[in-house]
Amino acid sequence: IIMLVLAWKLEAESMGFFTKEEWLKGMTSLQCDCTEKLQSKFDFLRSQLNDISSFKNIYRYAFDFAREKDQRSLDIDTAKSMLALLLGRTWPLFSVFYQYLEQSKYRVMNKDQWYNVLEFSRTVHADLSNYDEDGAWPVLLDEFVEWQKVRQAS
Structure with a gap:
């Protein structure tokens, strides 16, 4: 996960490599001019995952970073x-949600679904007791809740 945070800090556009410009600009902003200094920043980079605002930005960045550039999903x-x-x-609920995705009809996840999974994970209780069926969740999450409630009932 440290590489994803580093890519976010470097504002890298594509997974798998950094351009020279991305690398130099990012290393300058991190105040690193050698690998030892970069290694010394790992704790700082990891700490970004614990900051709610930074994590949300990293999470949102991950969608565009990971998708094929000619695809919208x-x-x-x-x-x-x-x-x-x-x-x-x-x-x-991650492992349950993962199981749901494994057996679901979904072959792609769009940006709205991606963003809403984070919000869902932060706001809906593990027992789904505060899930609002009339909320503005994507159908993917409505169907997940329905699927999970059927599983819990059996």
Whole structure:
């Protein structure tokens, strides 16, 4: 996950490599002129994940960073991998949501769905007791809640 945070700090456009310009601009903003200084920034970079505002920016950045540039959505396998990286250790319902995505009809995740998964993970209780069926959630999340309630009832 540290590489994702670093890519966010470098404002990298594509997963898998940094342009020379991205690298130099990012290293300057981090005040790093050698690998030792970059390594010394790892704790700072990790701390960005604990800041609510920074995490939200990293999470939103991850969507565009991970998607194929000619696509408007993330393929579902990439979305699942990125969600595991970003929410897997902190969202109590993550493993259940992952299972749902595994068996669902969804093959891609659009930006609205992606953004709303984070909001859902932050606001809806693990037992779904405060889920508002009349809320403005994407159908993906409505169907997840329905699926989970059926599972809980059986």
